[in-house]
Amino acid sequence: MKQTDKLKEFSAGQRWISDTEPDLGLGMVTETDHRTVTLDFSAVDESRRYARDSAPLTRLVLNVGDPLQLGEVKVDITGIDVTAAGTLNYRVRMPEGDIKPLPEALLPDTLSMNRPLDRLMSGQFDPAHWFRLKQQSLNLLGQAEASGLMGLCSARAELIPHQLYIADEVARRYAPRVMLADEVGLGKTIEAGLILQQQLVSGLCQRVLIIVPEPLLHQWLVEMLRRFNLHFTVLDAERCEALTESGESDPFSSTQLALCPISLFTSKPDLIAQAENAGWDLTIVDEAHHVELGAEQDADPAYLALSRLAAASKGLLLLTATPEQLGHKNHFALLRLLDPARFSDYETFVSEQKKYQDTASKISNLDKNSAKVSELLDQHGTGRILFRNTRRGLSGFPQRKLNAWPLSNQAAAGASSQTAAGADDNESGGLESDPRVQWLVQWLNENHDGKVLLICAHDALAIALEKHLRLRVGMRSSVFHRHMSLLERDRAAAYFAGDSDDAARILVCSEIGSEGRNFQFCRHLVLFDLPTNPDLLEQRIGRLDRIGQQHDIEIHVPYMRDSRQEVLFRWYHEALSAFEQVSRAAFRLYNDLRPQLEAYLDVPDASSDDFNRFLADAAQQNTALQQELEQGRDQLLELNSFNAERAAELVHSIRVFEKDCSPEPWLLSVLDSYSVFYEQNSDNSVSIVPGEDMLLPVFPGLPDEGFEACFQRSQALSREDRVFLSWQHPMITGAMDLVIDSHQGKASVSVYIEEHGWPAPRSPLIAQCLYRVKVSAPAHLQLAKYLPATSTTLTVALNHRDDAAQVTLPADFADALRYPNKAATREFMQEHQKTLQAMLTHANLQAAKQCQAAIDKASQRMLASQTAEIKRLLALKQNNPNIRQEEIDYLKEQTLALHQCLGKAEAELVAIHLILNPKQE
Numbered sequence: 051m052k053q054t055d056k057l058k059e060f061s062a063g064q065r066w067i068s069d070t071e072p073d074l075g076l077g078m079v080t081e082t083d084h085r086t087v088t089l090d091f092s093a094v095d096e097s098r099r100y101a102r103d104s105a106p107l108t109r110l111v112l113n114v115g116d117p118l119q120l121g122e123v124k125v126d127i128t129g130i131d132v133t134a135a136g137t138l139n140y141r142v143r144m145p146e147g148d149i150k151p152l153p154e155a156l157l158p159d160t161l162s163m164n165r166p167l168d169r170l171m172s173g174q175f176d177p178a179h180w181f182r183l184k185q186q187s188l189n190l191l192g193q194a195e196a197s198g199l200m201g202l203c204s205a206r207a208e209l210i211p212h213q214l215y216i217a218d219e220v221a222r223r224y225a226p227r228v229m230l231a232d233e234v235g236l237g238k239t240i241e242a243g244l245i246l247q248q249q250l251v252s253g254l255c256q257r258v259l260i261i262v263p264e265p266l267l268h269q270w271l272v273e274m275l276r277r278f279n280l281h282f283t284v285l286d287a288e289r290c291e292a293l294t295e296s297g298e299s300d301p302f303s304s305t306q307l308a309l310c311p312i313s314l315f316t317s318k319p320d321l322i323a324q325a326e327n328a329g330w331d332l333t334i335v336d337e338a339h340h341v342e343l344g345a346e347q348d349a350d351p352a353y354l355a356l357s358r359l360a361a362a363s364k365g366l367l368l369l370t371a372t373p374e375q376l377g378h379k380n381h382f383a384l385l386r387l388l389d390p391a392r393f394s395d396y397e398t399f400v401s402e403q404k405k406y407q408d409t410a411s412k413i414s415n416l417d418k419n420s421a422k423v424s425e426l427l428d429q430h431g432t433g434r435i436l437f438r439n440t441r442r443g444l445s446g447f448p449q450r451k452l453n454a455w456p457l458s459n460q461a462a463a464g465a466s467s468q469t470a471a472g473a474d475d476n477e478s479g480g481l482e483s484d485p486r487v488q489w490l491v492q493w494l495n496e497n498h499d500g501k502v503l504l505i506c507a508h509d510a511l512a513i514a515l516e517k518h519l520r521l522r523v524g525m526r527s528s529v530f531h532r533h534m535s536l537l538e539r540d541r542a543a544a545y546f547a548g549d550s551d552d553a554a555r556i557l558v559c560s561e562i563g564s565e566g567r568n569f570q571f572c573r574h575l576v577l578f579d580l581p582t583n584p585d586l587l588e589q590r591i592g593r594l595d596r597i598g599q600q601h602d603i604e605i606h607v608p609y610m611r612d613s614r615q616e617v618l619f620r621w622y623h624e625a626l627s628a629f630e631q632v633s634r635a636a637f638r639l640y641n642d643l644r645p646q647l648e649a650y651l652d653v654p655d656a657s658s659d660d661f662n663r664f665l666a667d668a669a670q671q672n673t674a675l676q677q678e679l680e681q682g683r684d685q686l687l688e689l690n691s692f693n694a695e696r697a698a699e700l701v702h703s704i705r706v707f708e709k710d711c712s713p714e715p716w717l718l719s720v721l722d723s724y725s726v727f728y729e730q731n732s733d734n735s736v737s738i739v740p741g742e743d744m745l746l747p748v749f750p751g752l753p754d755e756g757f758e759a760c761f762q763r764s765q766a767l768s769r770e771d772r773v774f775l776s777w778q779h780p781m782i783t784g785a786m787d788l789v790i791d792s793h794q795g796k797a798s799v800s801v802y803i804e805e806h807g808w809p810a811p812r813s814p815l816i817a818q819c820l821y822r823v824k825v826s827a828p829a830h831l832q833l834a835k836y837l838p839a840t841s842t843t844l845t846v847a848l849n850h851r852d853d854a855a856q857v858t859l860p861a862d863f864a865d866a867l868r869y870p871n872k873a874a875t876r877e878f879m880q881e882h883q884k885t886l887q888a889m890l891t892h893a894n895l896q897a898a899k900q901c902q903a904a905i906d907k908a909s910q911r912m913l914a915s916q917t918a919e920i921k922r923l924l925a926l927k928q929n930n931p932n933i934r935q936e937e938i939d940y941l942k943e944q945t946l947a948l949h950q951c952l953g954k955a956e957a958e959l960v961a962i963h964l965i966l967n968p969k970q971e
């Protein structure tokens with residue numbers, strides 16, 4: 051008798067049931083503070099801590115008259131008192147007739163109330179459609195769980211093979227610790243979200259911390275919600291202060307899903323210890339390359355904070371498109387965050403890296419899909435922990451076109467270099483005479499198609515330039531720089547993104563202000579100046595060259611002849627070929643040739659023979675280095691990061707799953723059953739609003755004002771205003787729990803009213819019994835992988851020898867059934883109680899056999915798969931130090947625990963539908 055109203059006044063000793071993990075059994079509140087509540091689930095020896103406001107818990111309140119099994123003894127509840135502490139004291143009648151108090155804390159941890167037969171015999175039965183709804187729900191859930199795809203298929207995102215491959219590969223690991231280093235704009239955020247959702251669904255993680263550069267807080271918050279339906283709580287300095295002021299000593303315990311700027315830990319180092327103790331299952335760090343070792347080893351406060359948090363979290367995902375942006379040593383430092391024991395010594399790491407070539411050449415002679423290749427990849431250096439997809443390895447990306455704009459207004463050259471170098475110069479006067487500005491204004495006036503993103507290095511220049519364009523030239527423009535608040539940045543981005551005539555045509559950005567931002571709706575990029583670090587150039591181009599870019603990208607580089615800018619332009623263009631493609635050797639060459647390049651930058655003479663020779667040499671080295679990387683490290687990385695065949699299989703499985711296992715028809719019948727109002731629109735969308743006579747005060751996942759929703763991924767992507775009812779949407783998961791657990795449909799009765807070919811001539815009764823395999827297992831064991839929701843319906847009647855036997859009902863049998871008169875039905879059942887008992891005993895036996903067969907199969911599958919994985923890891927560990935002992939230990943413990951849980955699994959009667967045929971008497 052779970053109450054549907056969520057009474058959230060927790061106090062110690064109360065009994066609650068987890069809505070998301072009902073298999074935990076009955077929980078008891080052991081601790082509360084004003085933000086969190088902790089419960090013990092003694093049946094499975096687990097405890098859980100929840101944020102009070104969002105705890106997915108339902109209070110168990112039994113009713114007077116309910117029978118209750120206490121060990122061997124059966125008692126009845128005769129009264130309920132509420133104590134001052136907010137707990138319940140039941141009064142129960144013992145078999146001998148005396149009344150005894152029973153505090154709710156003493157209720158059995160495995161209490162299962164509302165047994166179908168009890169309800170049937172006490173006249174609490176429903177029409178048959180409730181039984182069918184339970185049947186359908188369990189079937190569909192079984193099918194969905196068996197697919198193992200519920201976490202991967204639920205995002206509002208295109209099914210992009212390289213993302214799905216990585217997500218699938220990483221998400222099944224226990225406490226994965228990996229670096230996602232796809233090239234800029236290939237969707238690392240989506241990959242991280244897919245991994246996270248899959249781990250949440252499979253129970254491998256619950257508490258998650260995301261750490262991002264401050265300007266990306268909002269973008270992450272929105273992406274997690276919009277794409278994955280995950281509600282993160284932003285914990286920035288302001289919010290933490292507010293929590294502290296309101297008496298909260300530990301801000302991190304107030305939420306299961308926290309999103310923080312990295313600056314929180316550098317500006318308030320005392321929060322690091324609290325975050326360390328918060329028990330994160332997974333920590334995600336975006337733009338991880340920003341941490342720096344600095345001149346002093348380990349001197350950067352951000353790095354120090356991350357090292358501590360990384361060590362305290364079970365899983366860790368580091369996201370960076372340019373892992374080597376701050377040098378090879380920094381790359382090593384990031385790897386050390388993932389596994390400090392494995393990456394303890396830089397020199398050893400460097401010498402190991404040299405072995406890439408060997409492994410790569412061994413692999414190049416083998417079939418890419420062979421087991422041997424997987425083995426070699428598994429064994430090689432950073433194989434299991436570093437994933438990097440490149441545009442080269444994938445297809446379908448737009449071209450990048452370079453438009454060079456050499457400018458030679460000698461008179462203005464001084465002004466321009468002064469502006470570019472003296473970035474603090476806000477004077478529009480300097481800008482007006484800058485030939486690049488003159489070129490820009492003219493170009494904007496002559497080319498009206500599409501939006502323009504302009505990036506320059508410094509904030510002051512960005513501000514002055516935008517002001518100039520807006521005030522002097524009358525251009526609709528917007529600006530983006532480091533000193534703007536998050537809200538201002540989001541407003542600026544929205545003004546630029548708008549497609550009305552009033553929207554900004556050009557957005558002027560400073561370097562760091564735009565990192566990680568999505569501007570793929572724009573195709574023109576003006577590089578007003580050029581950075582010296584090639585990874586920064588790639589970050590800039592990556593704002594537009596992202597998934598979702600529909601056009602070829604036009605890169606415009608205005609530069610003054612014989613200026614520093616020309617030197618840089620030609621270096622990127624002629625030596626590195628870095629504008630029109632991603633240059634994988636760029637950073638290495640930049641490192642190697644930096645002193646010479648800087649000398650040319652100091653005294654720019656782009657036409658000198660010396661400089662031209664330097665470029666030609668560098669170009670040769672670039673080609674050689676690219677080739678070397680392609681045959682060595684990058685080839686291994688790419689092979690490890692993507693397997694086209696496996697990815698295609700995944701995409702195919704998801705498409706088949708979406709077609710065969712759509713929750714749409716099922717959800718619509720649930721909405722009908724609970725009188726939730728909905729209307730199907732001609733474009734396959736559906737409008738859902740709470741109905742006036744809804745059976746529940748609140749329907750799961752449905753806001754008071756209702757919403758427009760769709761079930762198809764394609765529509766969800768084109769209509770962001772519509773809710774995507776995917777398998778992980780709270781309406782789907784909530785409705786599933788509701789139907790399966792609710793008392794409605796546990797007992798249903800129909801009466802047979804027509805001559806319809808009654809299938810059991812001698813029996814006045816037919817019982818449809820719905821069973822499922824019941825097993826209590828903590829979520830992190832991922833039992834569903836081996837034993838998804840398993841149910842079976844047995845339909846029994848008495849045969850001519852008065853033995854119970856299974857019968858088959860004709861497909862349209864439901865048409866011959868009606869809901870009976872209650873009083874007459876009770877009487878009828880009293881008379882036929884013995885018949886019913888005989889039929890149930892038969893059904894129970896059959897169900898036990900069928901369920902046991904399913905359990906045995908699951909055990910075999912589990913043992914075979916777990917031992918194979920343990921063996922694989924043990925063998926790998928011989929050669930590959932990336933295999934952590936704790937992964938192997940976890941697998942062993944998991945296998946034992948799974949074995950024990952499966953040993954206790956049994957058939958449970960979930961619901962019964964009785965069909966009466968008085969004419970048969």
Ligand SMILES: Nc1ncnc2c1ncn2[C@@H]1O[C@H](COP(=O)(O)OP(=O)(O)OP(=O)(O)O)[C@@H](O)[C@H]1O
Nearest residue numbers: 207208234235236237238239240371566568596597
């Ligand atoms: N599967 C997908 N379906 C739809 N859009 C996607 C998908 N993957 C990525 N995108 C979009 O492509 C853009 C780039 O994705 P994302 O921001 O995750 O890339 P990234 O690799 O993290 O980029 P950066 O290196 O700049 O941080 C985003 O606008 C994102 O919403």
